[in-house]
Amino acid sequence: MTATVTSDRPANVTLVKGAMQRWSDLEHAPGGGASAAARTYVEQQLRPDARVALVGPHPLDLITGLAGQVAHLTVFTRSIPDAVLIGNALLECEGTEVVCGSVAHLPEAPEPFDLVIALDDMARVLSLETEVLDWQEVFDAVRALLADGGTLLLGVENELGLHRIGSLRSRYTSNDDATWSATATFDTGRPRTEAALTGVLADAGLVVRRLGIGLPAWEDQAVIATGTRSFSPQMDTLLAAATLGSAAFRRVGADPTRVTRAAVLSGRLPDLASGWFVVAGAGSGAADEDVATITATTPSGEVVTYTERDGAILTERDGVAVAEPVEVPTGSRLLSEHVLDACAVHDLPALRSLLRRYAGWLAGRPTRTSAGDRVGDIRMDAVLVADDGLVALDPGVLRGSAEDAAWEGLADLVRVIRARGARHPWPSATDDRTMMSIMGAMAELAPHPDLEALVGTESREPALPAYDVPGLLAVIERLTETNTALASRAQWFEDRLNTREREMRLRTARHDEELKRVVRQQELLRSSAEDVRRSITYRAGNLLIGPVRKVRDRGGR
Amino acid sequence: MHHANHFYGHAQILARYCGLAEAPTIWGYLQHGWNTHDGFAVGHDFVPGRPKLVWSEAVARRGWALGLRDYVVIGSPWAYLLTVVPEAADSPREGTIVYPFHGWEGQQIVGDHAAYADQVREREGDVPLTMCLYWNDFEQPQIRRTYEEKGFRVITHGRRGHMYTGGDVDFLDHQLIELRRHRRVVSNRMGSALLYAASVGAEVGVYGDPMVLENDHAVLGGMARQERLLPQMHQDAVPAEVAAGVAARELGLDETLPPRMLAHALGWDDGVSSGEPVPQERRSTPATQELG
Numbered sequence: 001m002t003a004t005v006t007s008d009r010p011a012n013v014t015l016v017k018g019a020m021q022r023w024s025d026l027e028h029a030p031g032g033g034a035s036a037a038a039r040t041y042v043e044q045q046l047r048p049d050a051r052v053a054l055v056g057p058h059p060l061d062l063i064t065g066l067a068g069q070v071a072h073l074t075v076f077t078r079s080i081p082d083a084v085l086i087g088n089a090l091l092e093c094e095g096t097e098v099v100c101g102s103v104a105h106l107p108e109a110p111e112p113f114d115l116v117i118a119l120d121d122m123a124r125v126l127s128l129e130t131e132v133l134d135w136q137e138v139f140d141a142v143r144a145l146l147a148d149g150g151t152l153l154l155g156v157e158n159e160l161g162l163h164r165i166g167s168l169r170s171r172y173t174s175n176d177d178a179t180w181s182a183t184a185t186f187d188t189g190r191p192r193t194e195a196a197l198t199g200v201l202a203d204a205g206l207v208v209r210r211l212g213i214g215l216p217a218w219e220d221q222a223v224i225a226t227g228t229r230s231f232s233p234q235m236d237t238l239l240a241a242a243t244l245g246s247a248a249f250r251r252v253g254a255d256p257t258r259v260t261r262a263a264v265l266s267g268r269l270p271d272l273a274s275g276w277f278v279v280a281g282a283g284s285g286a287a288d289e290d291v292a293t294i295t296a297t298t299p300s301g302e303v304v305t306y307t308e309r310d311g312a313i314l315t316e317r318d319g320v321a322v323a324e325p326v327e328v329p330t331g332s333r334l335l336s337e338h339v340l341d342a343c344a345v346h347d348l349p350a351l352r353s354l355l356r357r358y359a360g361w362l363a364g365r366p367t368r369t370s371a372g373d374r375v376g377d378i379r380m381d382a383v384l385v386a387d388d389g390l391v392a393l394d395p396g397v398l399r400g401s402a403e404d405a406a407w408e409g410l411a412d413l414v415r416v417i418r419a420r421g422a423r424h425p426w427p428s429a430t431d432d433r434t435m436m437s438i439m440g441a442m443a444e445l446a447p448h449p450d451l452e453a454l455v456g457t458e459s460r461e462p463a464l465p466a467y468d469v470p471g472l473l474a475v476i477e478r479l480t481e482t483n484t485a486l487a488s489r490a491q492w493f494e495d496r497l498n499t500r501e502r503e504m505r506l507r508t509a510r511h512d513e514e515l516k517r518v519v520r521q522q523e524l525l526r527s528s529a530e531d532v533r534r535s536i537t538y539r540a541g542n543l544l545i546g547p548v549r550k551v552r553d554r555g556g557r
Numbered sequence: 558m559h560h561a562n563h564f565y566g567h568a569q570i571l572a573r574y575c576g577l578a579e580a581p582t583i584w585g586y587l588q589h590g591w592n593t594h595d596g597f598a599v600g601h602d603f604v605p606g607r608p609k610l611v612w613s614e615a616v617a618r619r620g621w622a623l624g625l626r627d628y629v630v631i632g633s634p635w636a637y638l639l640t641v642v643p644e645a646a647d648s649p650r651e652g653t654i655v656y657p658f659h660g661w662e663g664q665q666i667v668g669d670h671a672a673y674a675d676q677v678r679e680r681e682g683d684v685p686l687t688m689c690l691y692w693n694d695f696e697q698p699q700i701r702r703t704y705e706e707k708g709f710r711v712i713t714h715g716r717r718g719h720m721y722t723g724g725d726v727d728f729l730d731h732q733l734i735e736l737r738r739h740r741r742v743v744s745n746r747m748g749s750a751l752l753y754a755a756s757v758g759a760e761v762g763v764y765g766d767p768m769v770l771e772n773d774h775a776v777l778g779g780m781a782r783q784e785r786l787l788p789q790m791h792q793d794a795v796p797a798e799v800a801a802g803v804a805a806r807e808l809g810l811d812e813t814l815p816p817r818m819l820a821h822a823l824g825w826d827d828g829v830s831s832g833e834p835v836p837q838e839r840r841s842t843p844a845t846q847e848l849g
Contacts, residue, residue, distance in 0.1 A: 017785045021594075023622045107788060128618040129786060131806070180621040 010087035015080065018102025018127030024081040025124050028178045029219065031057030032119025032155045036297040037224045039065075040305070040319075041212065041277060045115055045153055046070055053113040053145050055103055056120040057082065060089055066117075067093040074110065076103050076145075078127040102127040104141035112147030119155035119277070123184035135183045135190040136200070143204045143282075152206060152280045155214070159185070159192050161274035162260055163217040197276055206280035210291070213273030215243045216260065222246040224277060227292035228270040234328035235292050235308050237384070240264040241334050241393055242296040245381035261337065298377065298394065326393065329386030336380035339413060346425040348442075355443035358383070358409065361390040363402040373397045378405050379412045403445055410439050411454045421474030428478075429485035561598070562587040564717040566726035567634040571823060574637040575816045584824025585610045585629070589717075591749040591807055593782055595620035596628075610822060612636075612809040631822050632809030635753050638729050640813070644737055644757065652685030653677075653741040655709075656750035658768050659691030669766060670700055673745060674707040676765045680743075680793060685710070687739065689732075689750075692716045733757070747783045747790055755795070755804035762793045 009015070025031065033042055039062060046052070051072040054063060057079075063086055067073050072095040077083050083100035090096040099106070103125055118125065122138040133141075146152055158164075164171075171185045183190065191197040198208055213228060214221030223242045225231075231239065243249055244260060263269045292308040305316040306326065315322040335358060342351040362378060376382075376396025384391040398405045414432050417424055426435060432455045440448060448454065532538055562568050567587055568580035585608035588596040596609060596616040603609065608629040611617055617628035655677055657670070677686065688709040694700050695713035704711050714731040718724015725731075732753060736742060742754030745765035754761050767780045784791050789799050805811060813819075820826060 015781070015785055017788060019782075019785060020619075020622065021782065101785065128622055129615065132614070132618075175626065177622055177624050180618055 009084045013083045013087035013098045016101030017105040018129045019080050019100045020078050023079050025057035025079050026082050030059045033058050033062050035221045036303045037295040038221050040295050040303050050114040052115045055118040055142050056125040064089050067096050102130045113145050114150045116146050117153045118142050121157045123181045135187045146282045148283045150282050154278045157218050157275040162272045163274045201280050208280050210279040212277040213270050214275045215273050216249040218274040222297040225294045227290040230290050230292050237328050238306050247299040332384040332386045335383040335385050338385050344423040352442040359406045359443040362405045366397045368397045375399045407448050410436050421478045428481035560720045561589045564589040565728040569726040570634040570638045573641050575820045581825050588612050595623050630812050632812035636808050636810045636813045648737050650740040653681045654687040654739040656689050656744045658746035670703045673765050674704050752804045752807050755800035761795050761800050763791045764793050
């Protein structure tokens with residue numbers, strides 16, 4: 001009789017106050033810790049015997065991945081649909097549970113956790129089923145989960161991040177379902193600087209052990225760097241290169257106003273990070289050494305980590321140390337930046353020199369001879385220009401011939417030019433194939449037999465830019481120029497056709513006139529001949545000549 | 558705009574507060590009961606752009622997350638009634654009034670009334686007990702008799718009405734009178750009545766078989782959701798300050814608007830002095846109906 005109506009949910013899901021009946025966070029955004037770089041950060045904190053709490057929305061595969069690596073995992077989510085999804089995914093995992101509701105309103109305090117992970121900020125931890133809490137109050141509730149001596153791994157979005165500056169839509173004006181939370185924007189108590197964040201942590205009795213920044217976007221932190229204050233110029237160069245060359249940066253925007261590049265050149269990239277990642281310890285203890293590291297997700301999905309120690313930069317790829325330290329020439333910049341600049345200012349000699357240098361550099365690189373050889377990244381976004389040559393950030397062998405590699409690099413460059421709406425020195429109506437041919441010729445490459453296929457393959461890459469209004473406008477302007485040029489060309493052909501048609505009509509008319517004149521002459525001749533036949537002279541002649549012809553004809557027989 | 562705006566005489570109360578003799582059309586949708594969903598009945602159709610006039614911020618936030626917009630928090634009609642009908646200085650309180658969870662015209666309640674009556678008597682002891690039934694339960698003699706035979710005074714506050722007809726416009730006035738008479742107000746489920754009671758200083762409690770609605774909507778989350786949301790209210794005797802706090806928040810006691818602003822929110826700018834009343838068949842009972 002007392003069959004109260006509840007949502008079906010797995011046994012490992014507990015609903016508490018604040019559970020949101022019909023709301024899914026994961027439906028709107030994947031949550032914190034989505035990038036491979038961020039996950040590396042998480043894994044560094046895991047201990048097999050640890051009790052771990054994951055607070056707020058995080059990707060499902062991150063959650064299930066954690067479950068097998070720690071002694072206990074409690075996932076805190078405010079959404080019942082998400083809790084059901086996560087609960088079902090964790091059904092077979094021992095030592096896991098899902099608590100759905102408000103972390104600030106748990107009916108009883110859970111056993112403290114050795115590690116609390118909250119990489120999605122506090123905005124989506126707050127439940128709307130309870131009274132509205134500010135950022136600090138939600139943070140306090142998350143902090144309360146931590147055991148003495150435990151570790152908090154916290155992500156906080158930077159409101160002044162590049163991703164917000166270039167965002168298509170303002171959070172202050174958005175009116176969609178996901179923007180009801182005031183803690184994301186309108187909460188004045190929210191930490192908005194690194195100093196404010198460390199102050200909040202200190203007030204909470206937490207010692208910051210590591211402080212990192214995420215770039216280029218909050219939704220996709222492809223690059224995470226720690227110890228940026230102690231970065232050497234070489235590490236600054238690497239951070240800039242990893243950011244500008246990341247697939248996430250390309251997706252975020254073409255950045256034609258070059259805000260990111262301006263931040264790089266002014267040394268302020270860390271100030272404009274999308275957010276901060278903090279590892280903080282509860283209780284007494286000193287901060288870790290401020291290790292300078294960059295963890296970047298490459299376009300191929302590999303995670304590369306650069307660590308600066310004793311003046312040398314050590315590299316790890318997917319956790320495996322690379323024997324040779326990476327060489328970063330002081331003051332070097334990405335080749336793609338140089339090339340795009342040369343294109344923008346129509347400096348064809350400089351462009352020709354750069355492309356020739358690129359092709360020559362590729363010709364000197366080893367090619368793959370066995371399946372075990374590691375293929376490097378030869379895109380211009382992964383090559384630094386130094387005074388005395390080019391340096392690959394991801395050294396390795398070429399997949400095929402140097403010529404093929406150069407064409408691949410050029411195809412990628414064309415794609416970047418198109419995607420960013422970048423200025424280039426060629427006529428507006430120049431198509432991709434023609435542009436590649438020109439640049440191939442500038443690089444002194446032999447003509448490619450099938451540029452169409454190469455361009456076609458590249459054009460299947462994700463369309464860019466996505467959220468960059470200046471970028472979109474630039475693309476529109478370039479396309480407008482192209483369309484204007486094509487329209488002019490079409491008009492020229494039409495004019496030519498009209499001229500030709502007029503000429504043909506004129507010639508036809510002349511021909512007709514000539515024909516008529518000849519016909520008239522023929523008529524005149526015919527008429528003249530008739531007149532002659534009808535004349536007395538002609539007929540008299542016929543009378544005289546006729547008998548003579550007959551006599552002649554008989555004599556002849 | 559919608560006939561639910563006139564349930565329980567809500568529109569009339571708002572009109573009285575605004576100084577009108579009759580309630581003009583409310584140009585919006587008025588929340589008509591305490592609600593853990595978006596403020597309205599499941600499947601309610603809205604005309605886009607028309608305001609959703611709700612009691613509390615929580616309802617507005619929840620509705621936003623569900624994709625609804627145009628919420629305006631005005632507080633509950635009950636909050637306005639409290640200002641229209643102030644409490645007498647020396648009103649004695651005695652006994653307990655019981656508001657069992659009720660069904661409505663479209664969904665009947667499933668439960669054992671006799672067992673519930675025994676439970677209430679056992680908990681409340683030898684005090685005057687009043688059982689207030691919703692009209693569709695009240696009009697079933699066997700239910701009335703069940704409680705009467707166990708010493709309850711059985712009453713109803715009237716009908717909420719349907720399609721602008723048959724509603725008791727002084728429904729809440731009757732309820733206010735009764736709530737101010739009793740020392741305790743109890744129910745087997747959280748509901749508007751308990752919040753009303755807490756707002757007028759009566760001790761409140763929730764216990765007993767919660768009963769269920771036939772074909773209750775899963776989206777509402779049932780009794781379990783109420784218990785999660787307000788665990789502090791699910792006890793025999795809720796501490797006064799706790800109950801008062803919950804009532805203030807859920808009824809929007811601090812959200813009420815001055816008459817001019819309320820009239821504006823309801824679309825009565827022109828109606829405060831000369832508004833056209835909504836044609837409806839009024840029912841106004843002189844006092845709470847009791848089993849005769």
